Amino acid sequence: MSVASIQPTAPEPIIGTAGIPAINLDRVGKNFRLDARREVKAVSDVSMNVGKGAFVAILGPSGCGKSTILRMIASLDEPTKGTLSVLGTTPADCAANHRMGIAFQDHALLPWLTIFDNVALPYRLAHLKADPGRVAQLIDLVGLAGFEKARPKQLSGGMRQRAAIARALLLNPDVLLLDEPFGALDAVTRRQMNVELQRIWSEQRTTTLLVTHSVDEAVFLADRVIVMSGRPGHIIREVAIPFERPRHPDVMRTVEFHHLVNELTEALHPTEGTGAP
Amino acid sequence: MEPEQGVTAEPIDANPLRWLYSIFARFVARFWGVIIILGAWQAWVLISGYNAIVLPPPLSVLHQVATNLGLFAFAGLQTLAVAIIGTVIGMLLGSVAAILAWYSRLFSGLLTPLALIFTAVPAVALVPVIARLLGYDIRTVIAIVAVISFFPSFVFTGSGLRALPPGSADLFRVNGASTWMQLRYLALPAAVPHWMVALRLGAASAVLSAIIAEFAMGTSGLGSVFSEARDSFDMTRALGASLVATIISVIGFLLAISAERIVRDRWD
Ligand SMILES: Nc1ncnc2c1ncn2[C@@H]1O[C@H](COP(=O)(O)OP(=O)(O)OP(=O)(O)O)[C@@H](O)[C@H]1O
Numbered sequence: 319m320s321v322a323s324i325q326p327t328a329p330e331p332i333i334g335t336a337g338i339p340a341i342n343l344d345r346v347g348k349n350f351r352l353d354a355r356r357e358v359k360a361v362s363d364v365s366m367n368v369g370k371g372a373f374v375a376i377l378g379p380s381g382c383g384k385s386t387i388l389r390m391i392a393s394l395d396e397p398t399k400g401t402l403s404v405l406g407t408t409p410a411d412c413a414a415n416h417r418m419g420i421a422f423q424d425h426a427l428l429p430w431l432t433i434f435d436n437v438a439l440p441y442r443l444a445h446l447k448a449d450p451g452r453v454a455q456l457i458d459l460v461g462l463a464g465f466e467k468a469r470p471k472q473l474s475g476g477m478r479q480r481a482a483i484a485r486a487l488l489l490n491p492d493v494l495l496l497d498e499p500f501g502a503l504d505a506v507t508r509r510q511m512n513v514e515l516q517r518i519w520s521e522q523r524t525t526t527l528l529v530t531h532s533v534d535e536a537v538f539l540a541d542r543v544i545v546m547s548g549r550p551g552h553i554i555r556e557v558a559i560p561f562e563r564p565r566h567p568d569v570m571r572t573v574e575f576h577h578l579v580n581e582l583t584e585a586l587h588p589t590e591g592t593g594a595p
Numbered sequence: 596m597e598p599e600q601g602v603t604a605e606p607i608d609a610n611p612l613r614w615l616y617s618i619f620a621r622f623v624a625r626f627w628g629v630i631i632i633l634g635a636w637q638a639w640v641l642i643s644g645y646n647a648i649v650l651p652p653p654l655s656v657l658h659q660v661a662t663n664l665g666l667f668a669f670a671g672l673q674t675l676a677v678a679i680i681g682t683v684i685g686m687l688l689g690s691v692a693a694i695l696a697w698y699s700r701l702f703s704g705l706l707t708p709l710a711l712i713f714t715a716v717p718a719v720a721l722v723p724v725i726a727r728l729l730g731y732d733i734r735t736v737i738a739i740v741a742v743i744s745f746f747p748s749f750v751f752t753g754s755g756l757r758a759l760p761p762g763s764a765d766l767f768r769v770n771g772a773s774t775w776m777q778l779r780y781l782a783l784p785a786a787v788p789h790w791m792v793a794l795r796l797g798a799a800s801a802v803l804s805a806i807i808a809e810f811a812m813g814t815s816g817l818g819s820v821f822s823e824a825r826d827s828f829d830m831t832r833a834l835g836a837s838l839v840a841t842i843i844s845v846i847g848f849l850l851a852i853s854a855e856r857i858v859r860d861r862w863d
Pocket residue numbers: 350351352358359360378379380381382383384385386387549
């Protein structure tokens with residue numbers, strides 16, 4: 319607990335090498351034991367690279383193992399097969415060094431803390447001295463200025479998710495993992511959140527892996543979209559998204575955007591293309 | 596405290612008589628069941644003409660307490676102090692045991708059955724054992740109260756330490772939080788509302804268990820007033836001790852309930 323040696327704000331990234339991808343999965347498989355006899359093959363033979371500063375989105379049918387992949391990268395689950403590295407080291411190392419930010423479907427805000435203290439929490443967990451200026455700046459960035467003293471229950475669902483994203487960004491993580499962060503929101507709020515996340519991301523350029531069910535969301539936010547098959551999940555399609563950054567919401571009205579969305583939707587549900595109006 | 600919530604304080608009426616009346620009305624509204632039972636009891640004693648050794652009427656019990664205020668107040672305060680000290684010790688030990696069980700499976704395997712066995716033994720049966728160990732005095736009374744409040748605090752703190760907000764445990768792990776940090780910033784705060792439930796249960800039974808121990812020991816507090824009065828067939832005084840004990844219990848319970856409500860308000 320040597321507080322004296324601690325920097326006031328987030329430390330520099332521990333890995334400065336440009337050649338090593340931020341996230342690397344090499345033929346990763348994951349089986350879950352259900353009981354003594356049965357196993358579920360959640361993920362099989364997944365290989366992928368996420369370069370530094372890239373935004374990659376994963377699409378796939380429900381239960382195909384998207385969350386499992388994210389949880390393995392976050393050090394919350396161990397792969398059964400293959401190897402997985404984050405910033406050239408193991409996910410556990412990365413977590414221990416406070417280099418990862420997560421925002422999952424549960425906002426996981428602590429109800430007994432104010433929004434300010436919730437966003438500032440990673441400082442405490444990393445034994446860093448809190449920098450109130452940075453906390454305030456992030457709260458402002460996600461559009462929650464004025465709600466610093468509010469408690470999570472006094473905020474709307476979308477505001478809570480924004481607070482969770484601010485918290486995930488606090489320590490300038492080298493890797494940002496988002497699992498359906500807007501899954502519980504209505505379509506309008508969700509689109510607003512996408513626009514805001516795009517704006518924030520264009521400022522920070524944090525390496526990001528986003529799991530989502532929304533094809534629009536994936537195309538609007540990501541540089542690259544990965545489509546997975548049903549269980550056991552493996553990668554069936556990868557599509558690069560060419561739009562310039564920062565992206566204006568009007569991008570979503572372009573023909574190109576609709577082409578990409580259609581292409582990805584078709585990859586997701588290959589047999590259902592005929593019934594659509 | 597939080598003006599933005601728009602809580603308006605009740606205006607205090609200028610007329611003190613009206614104010615007294617409103618308190619009285621609220622008391623009646625809340626305790627009318629008790630009042631009816633006491634009224635029926637008084638009527639029954641009057642009609643049947645039982646003498647005071649068999650069943651004293653509530654009004655003479657009230658009179659007894661009013662005329663011996665010093666005795667009852669002293670004994671009541673003694674019992675109250677013992678109940679509070681015992682509850683504090685019991686809850687502290689229970690919480691520490693729950694934290695140890697949270698920290699390690701080994702402790703959990705050791706402590707859980709022990710705590711269960713302790714609870715299964717009735718308090719009265721524990722009195723002679725503890726008295727043999729600690730002596731026939733107030734220390735044994737405190738120990739009995741502590742033993743009785745230990746279990747709810749152990750169980751509720753234990754479940755509270757594991758009742759974490761959804762996703763928060765994952766968040767702490769990915770943020771590289773040490774075990775100590777998980778305890779300090781997640782498990783302990785999460786346990787606070789559960790701990791308040793244990794306090795409420797403890798507050799309700801603390802005075803009762805203190806009196807049982809005092810009764811068995813016969814050395815101090817309302818319990819010994821009760822036991823002496825019973826030995827001299829003074830049922831009115833014995834019931835007076837019960838009345839004072841009930842009042843203390845109810846007040847303690849109500850205080851614990853409102854504390855619990857305040858905490859809950861902040862927590863969920
Ligand atoms: N802890 C677990 N124990 C057993 N099976 C699990 C566990 N976690 C996930 N699974 C199984 O692994 C498979 C993939 O689950 P996962 O949560 O990764 O899917 P997903 O792609 O995120 O789905 P969704 O889009 O519905 O969130 C599912 O079949 C699920 O039942």
